[in-house]
Amino acid sequence: MRTGVFHETFAAEERLWDSATQRRWMAAFALALFTLPLWGSDYMLAMACIVGIHTIATLGLNITTGNAGLISLAHGAFLGVGCYTVAWLGKLGVPFYLTLPAAGLLTAALGVLVGLPSLRVKGIYLAVATLAAHFILTFVFREWEPVTGGVPGTNIPRAQLLGFTFIGDRRNFYLIFVIAFAAAIATRNLARTHIGRAFVAVRERDFSAEILGVRLLTTKLLAFGLGAFYAGVAGGLLGYFYGAITPEYFVLTLSVFYLAAIIVGGLGTVLGSILGALFMTFVPEVLRLVAHASSQWFPGVAGLLLPMGQVVFGALIIGFLVFEPHGLAAIWARVRRAFHLWPFKT
């Protein structure tokens, strides 16, 4: 905790941002974000929308895996469930403010179903059980043509509100970021409730948690359900963002992408989810741009430089696992602490 922060009331203790400095920074960040469509390029906005969607999904997986310690390899498929739910309901004329919660709820129900094996198995065994769920769901995406459009995929009608159509990145950006912001705050609050603490207790040692009075059945299924809810909403937004989707998007590597995001970002923290999503989206992009620019200066080695971006990305992830297993969130906390204490301690 930073120095000079004294809580005199319970309300002060309850605040998400407990100092004036934090609140000012948060306000500046929110302002910068919400004015981004006014000053950002189309490319920046497209990337920001993608990061926003990945952030929501990463927050969900961080609840299931980071907070409750239940490994899920079905997260990518959960996104697909959300996306196809929105597509199907959207074609029936259901407005987006109903399709998105419906996508979240349906995916949460599926998440609870997929989470059932977690009552008997854990660790790598649970991962394999969720892997089976992934394959079943992706099979359904390909085969249930009347709803999913099968292998060629399906179109998603654009979200509309009072005659305002969310078409183009500038408009979609607000839809995505309002939800991402709400999801981040909800997750932060969740961690401070008895449910969030029960998740952590289950993660640390489930039978000890049970002795302490935590109901394992409810807690584990709730962790899966909540994580899947976030994935469903993120999938719905993904559908609105692209306007069309095919089953090829929801491959196993998407689940691995989110697992890598929470590990790189930091398990069990909101900031970790955001930083993880940012890292996983932007670092390959930056490396690609650097490789692309370098290949123009050194055309002879272009063929080597472009694939090297992927090698460097892989090395960066391994580097994080080895040198900072607590993720980017821990690095960020250290940097902040250093600035807070400066110049008294360096």
Added chain:
Amino acid sequence: MASILRRKLVQSIGAAATLGPFAIGSSQAQAHKGDIVIGAAQPITGVFSFAGVAMNMGLNDYCAWRNSKGGVMGRKLRYVSEDSGFKLDQSVAIFKKIMAAEKPSFFYGESTQWVKAITQDAVAAGTVMTSSTSLASVVADPVNVPQHFVPGPTYPRLHEILMEYIAKTYGANKPRIAYVYADTEFGRDGIPGGKARAQKLGLPIVEEIVTKQAGIDVAPEVAKLRRARPDIIIFQGYILAPMPEFVRQLGEAGLKPQIMGTAWGLDRPAYDALGKLGVNLAGASMYRYGHETDSDMINQMREYLAKNRPDVKSISPFFISSWLSGMVFAAVAESCIKANKPLTLPHMKAALESMKQWDSGGIFGQLADLSGHQVPLGRIYAYDPAKQAMEPASGWIKV
């Protein structure tokens, strides 16, 4: 003092990391007025890189070749491409980035899902025409995907061409046909069209096997084929594996059916590997092969490559496909410029749809009709063991 320096250093690194990519982007956005810009998101890395490198080279080289001939009505073609890694997020971001920075009139993408994902934005922009390597039927749709054209026949059309050839060649002796295809869009898309045409022509489909794209246990599928005893097996959706393993195990079981395929599944890696196994191989191709000498345009490609890329020994169909897309882009631009119309989507679409007898320089063996945003034309090629190459086995078939 050291701490102040450290803080400044951290701030500078942060600022550079944040702004760097965008600075790179803007430095590349030095447009030359009057150029016709062709953007591209090409899978130069990733699982599709075997094709992406050739596609990138094909479009790049077409622009360079065309510019060496004076460009399009005196205007240069400028090619701007980036590596998409065959990832949808990345390829869509590249589209938006190049659209914002370079204002391209034409764009070449990497996949069916890319076309579907950018269609609404492309139509809303109203200034870009697109093409891609995808031969999927859903993207050859002048109504719902008005900005896009397929540089050849779609998969269903290719399978119809195959069935027409089989019916004509075998006559009254209707051969027993088996389909083996991958459970992907590339594998599945053409099958309903092929089956419908087979039914119309009275050709019996005796077995239909769907497999994963890779990592397949071939033995149980071969057992099914042994029971069905087909005269012809049509593979679809594979670039190479598992076709050689199928053929090897079929040979061990005493079966030697005619093996057929289409388009990308008949590229050199496939026919080299299957040819070594002594397979009776044939299939439908939409273009002339790169080793053929009776196409003026393919001869031009060969000359260009010999001069500028001496390390390239053979011309892949992916190279031909993207070169051809470049030719169509240029023809559309030329048509609009001649009519003194700006390069907007309605004008470009009208120009494309007016190309009913377009000369591809012999890449297609007949004048091509692009009015349906595809070219429903193809030809059967058969493997010649003596020449170790695919050679024409039929005339050009239009469906």
